[in-house]
Amino acid sequence: MLELIEAWLHRPNFIAFVILFLWGFYIMVTHHNFVKKLIGMYIVQTSVIFFLVAISAKTGATVPILLSGTVPVHAETYANPLPHVLTLTAIVVQVATLGVSLALVAAIYRKYGSLDEDEILKRLE
């Protein structure tokens, strides 16, 4: 158990990821308001991207922009660029899904006049 706690303390990024992920998930499950559910979804998405970016970091490494073309490149001196590329795509797709879901929320509000889950279910019956 003690070594597990030590492993957590060496990874503050991982602890922040777990807290943000669970917090976003909790919001999505418990809140009735659709906009708040979407805020929770946004927090979950960004926390997963945060986890991927934290994997790409290397101690003592700089940003993955090559300094000079003449010397041979040492891969240890630059951060891993592949998670960055993956997450760039993921961020844009995340905002696209957010836009579609917000448009859906606006359409629901126009039809039912409420953003509250239970009220809409009542009106559906």
Place this chain on the structure above:
Amino acid sequence: MTFSFEVPLLILLILTAAGAILVKDLVPAVFILGSYSFFLALVWACLGAVDVAFVEAVVGAGLATVFFLLTLFRTAQKDTRLYPSSYRGAALIGLPLLGFLILYAANDLPKFGDPASPASVHVSPVYLENSLHDTRTPNVVTSVLMDYRALDTLIETVVIFTAGIACALLLGRSRE
């Protein structure tokens, strides 16, 4: 320690994520969410992911906030419900369990900032060492995104196009 800059930012991140929900009024909640995105961009800049930080600052803190505000100006701006949902008990039992399972696996993850971690040894050095010769672009992220993986980026624009069409269809029908 390498975390000296990062830990205050992480605490601010968690505080803003909490504040975005605990506020009753939805417009301030969205602005707090925008500041959450901004702190996230700062953390990523600390971790060396400058391209991701730029995109998060522009798309996450800028565009997502604008989307939320546009929706709120068309709809209700207050969270009318004050008492909690009936799923709350299940969530309070299940989610800490899930969290403990995730944290239990923490010891098996590679050390933070380890240059020999599995993600950084197999194929990523090949891109770092050859991209300047192959693509004549000093920024490796750009050369992977726009050159080696250009087809992926093309399909990504198809996804954004589809999302744009879906938004236009959903919002346009109501004006009749």
